[in-house]
Amino acid sequence: MTDTPSKSGLEGVIAAAKQAPGRGLPPVHLWNPTHCGDIDIVIKKDGLWFHEGTPIGREALVRLFSTVLRKDPDGFHLVTPVEKMRITVEDAPFIAVRVDKVGDTLKFLTNVGDEVEAGPENEIRVEMDPATGEPRPYLHVRRGLEALIARPVFYELVELAQERETPDGPRLGVSSNGAWFPVGPAGAHVL
Template identity: 80%
Template sequence: MADTDTKTGLDGVIAAAKTQAPGRGLPPVHLWNPAHCGDIDIFIRKDGVWFHEGTPIGREALVRLFSTVLRKDPDGFHLVTPVEKMKIRVEDAPFVATRVDREGAALKFLTNVGDEVEAGPETGIRVEMDADSGEPRPYLHVRRGLEALITRPVFYELVEMAEERQGPEGPELGIESNGAWFPLGPPGLHVL
């Protein structure tokens, strides 16, 4: 019997995440369809800090491990194993984009959990504008509906690399990566 068949809760999540051999990619959480087992007291704050039972998870390796079995379903975020599905709370996006580099035609991002993501047609950048403050909230699609909030310093780097293009609603400031164009705000905002 597999280790993940005998362990439940947090131990089961750890065992399921560890079953993926190094260099083979992420566990296939999108293929697992276990029954919902309830909630687990894990919370991801908007700055990317993970908490368990109100205490920050201090082991970076454990957070990275949990991030590999994280899935977004229509009813929220879950840690998923082949035999369990436990709902967690996420304040904003589950990850934070902490670095960006321009490498040829690609923008390469690094997240707080070690994901390396190239922006492009499948992994887009989107920017929401806060209705009250008018400030941008930029996000990067990481994988299967999971996003990273782009930190302010990284967003400033994107703005420095940006160019202006004429869009259907007027001039817009944006950036291109792997052939995809990503506006960094509403049309005309940058020309005020």
């Protein structure tokens, strides 16, 4: 059993996240602390984390915070066994910065070091911006948390895509771990 951190605020988050180094992610989905308010942390659309308007430059600290991030119906929170503090996320909390095709599996790497295999439990979805028509592709990472797929990585997916007939007509899509994900209309990769 772990000791409950005695620190509060940002120090408490750091202490809670450090409790299980090398043992995987903390079980934030099992913790039900009282909401303690908001903390001035913002995850920008480009995946950069800011605290009180200043970029958090230490990658290890961002990784640490990412392990205690949870998405609840009322927003994104950093969670410890004794505290729950809401933060601001402008789009998705993570960015998928790399993809590798290994056999029939697409393996992604996020900007915070998560390795994710696309499949039935970690779906790829693409939203289209109604104003510009530009795609916004996402990958489910864990428990409702998603990564925006970086543009160069999305281009790699489009190159891997194959056309398939769907109820909505022909679509381009990629397969991974037995699941198929549409990534765009047929012919989108032909210039």
